[in-house]
Amino acid sequence: MQFIDLQAQYQALKTEIDANIHTVLETSQFIGGSFVKELEQQLAAFCGRKHCITCANGTDALQIAYMVAGVKEGDAVFCPDMTFISSTEPAKMFGAVSVFCDITKDTYTLSPESLEKQIQAVLAEGKLTPKAVVAVDILGNPCDYDAIDAICEKYGLFLIEDAAQSFGASYKGKRCGAFGRIATTSFFPAKPLGCYGDGGAIFTDEDEVDDLCRSLCVHGKGPGGKYDNIRVGVNSRLDNLQAAVLLPKLKALGAYEIDARQEVAKRYNEAFAGKFVTPFVAEGCVSVWAQYALLADSTAQRDAVISHLKEAGIPNMVYYPTPQHALPVFRDEPCYGETFPNANDYCARTFSLPMHPYLKEEEQQKVIDAVLEGLK
Numbered sequence: 001m002q003f004i005d006l007q008a009q010y011q012a013l014k015t016e017i018d019a020n021i022h023t024v025l026e027t028s029q030f031i032g033g034s035f036v037k038e039l040e041q042q043l044a045a046f047c048g049r050k051h052c053i054t055c056a057n058g059t060d061a062l063q064i065a066y067m068v069a070g071v072k073e074g075d076a077v078f079c080p081d082m083t084f085i086s087s088t089e090p091a092k093m094f095g096a097v098s099v100f101c102d103i104t105k106d107t108y109t110l111s112p113e114s115l116e117k118q119i120q121a122v123l124a125e126g127k128l129t130p131k132a133v134v135a136v137d138i139l140g141n142p143c144d145y146d147a148i149d150a151i152c153e154k155y156g157l158f159l160i161e162d163a164a165q166s167f168g169a170s171y172k173g174k175r176c177g178a179f180g181r182i183a184t185t186s187f188f189p190a191k192p193l194g195c196y197g198d199g200g201a202i203f204t205d206e207d208e209v210d211d212l213c214r215s216l217c218v219h220g221k222g223p224g225g226k227y228d229n230i231r232v233g234v235n236s237r238l239d240n241l242q243a244a245v246l247l248p249k250l251k252a253l254g255a256y257e258i259d260a261r262q263e264v265a266k267r268y269n270e271a272f273a274g275k276f277v278t279p280f281v282a283e284g285c286v287s288v289w290a291q292y293a294l295l296a297d298s299t300a301q302r303d304a305v306i307s308h309l310k311e312a313g314i315p316n317m318v319y320y321p322t323p324q325h326a327l328p329v330f331r332d333e334p335c336y337g338e339t340f341p342n343a344n345d346y347c348a349r350t351f352s353l354p355m356h357p358y359l360k361e362e363e364q365q366k367v368i369d370a371v372l373e374g375l376k
């Protein structure tokens with residue numbers, strides 16, 4: 001059994017994927033090309049955004065978003081304490097400071113209360129300039145954008161949505177990727193929309209931001225083209241081969257994969273209700289279940305279940321074992337008295353189970369039986 005069965009998905013989409021790859025090979029359009037253009041249009045339409053700029057991976061997409069926000073030395077960037085390091089890494093890279101915020105107890109996404117408390121603490125101290133907020137739709141579950149948008153507006157902060165795990169999820173009828181002045185996503189193979197290597201994308205509704213991202217992705221190119229460099233940028237682009245793979249996958253995601261993920265999550269929820277803390281999806285939200293994470297009673301119970309799953313040959317993961325503030329690289333970042341009770345508790349008790357749209361009922365039953373057996 002696979003944690004995420006990319007082979008099963010390939011077999012379902014093989015004819016289209018193979019034909020598209022063949023077209024790329026026949027035309028030798030490896031950089032740029034018609035699939036990249038078509039994909040950008042379809043991704044923007046999928047999220048209800050005006051522009052989509054594809055790039056080399058989700059980490060680059062975030063770094064470019066930080067560059068557009070103008071994050072620099074002396075700035076504070078507010079990020080959730082429970083995420084993957086890509087969400088927060090560019091702050092330090094640009095000489096700014098990551099100010100971590102706790103997550104909510106139920107959705108595990110950025111807590112609006114902790115965010116506002118941290119912004120006020122930074123303002124009260126008067127050393128750093130609050131600049132941006134990175135809201136991460138962790139595990140595929142959307143953040144509370146009504147609350148976060150209002151806070152960003154109140155304090156004049158640049159909102160970046162990190163939708164690396166949430167492509168296909170939605171918040172109050174709007175798809176993830178549609179929030180913030182910029183949203184970013186990742187096409188890492190294991191993501192809800194994954195390619196066959198690395199890939200990423202940036203979304204915005206603003207024409208100037210679109211122009212700036214396209215310039216930054218190509219060494220800061222100017223109106224005269226790639227040898228007319230007007231700013232410092234990076235080299236970050238999505239290969240035509242990856243776009244060729246992503247187009248049929250995007251169609252499948254919209255047509256049936258999002259629904260299939262709901263079915264898998266529902267069966268897990270029913271099986272584990274009352275035995276573990278099962279995931280919470282707020283009203284009006286649809287998670288795309290990048291991960292299905294349970295909380296055990298304690299670290300000891302979690303580790304005992306994991307060790308039983310290993311013996312039973314059931315793949316499992318811990319996303320994530322360490323909150324950002326406790327990572328060696330961030331230990332010196334100021335916490336402003338925040339003790340991150342929810343993030344610490346989540347990381348100490350969480351474990352994730354196989355979750356993908358091709359998980360058969362009988363396979364899932366094996367997972368459920370092994371988890372419940374591990375509880376004994």
Ligand SMILES: Cc1ncc(COP(=O)(O)O)c(C=O)c1O
Pocket residue numbers: 057058059060062083084086087136162164165185186187188198199200
């Ligand atoms: C929340 C989050 N943000 C950003 C990224 C970075 O994406 P990539 O691996 O494509 O660089 C990831 C990847 O795991 C992620 O989980």
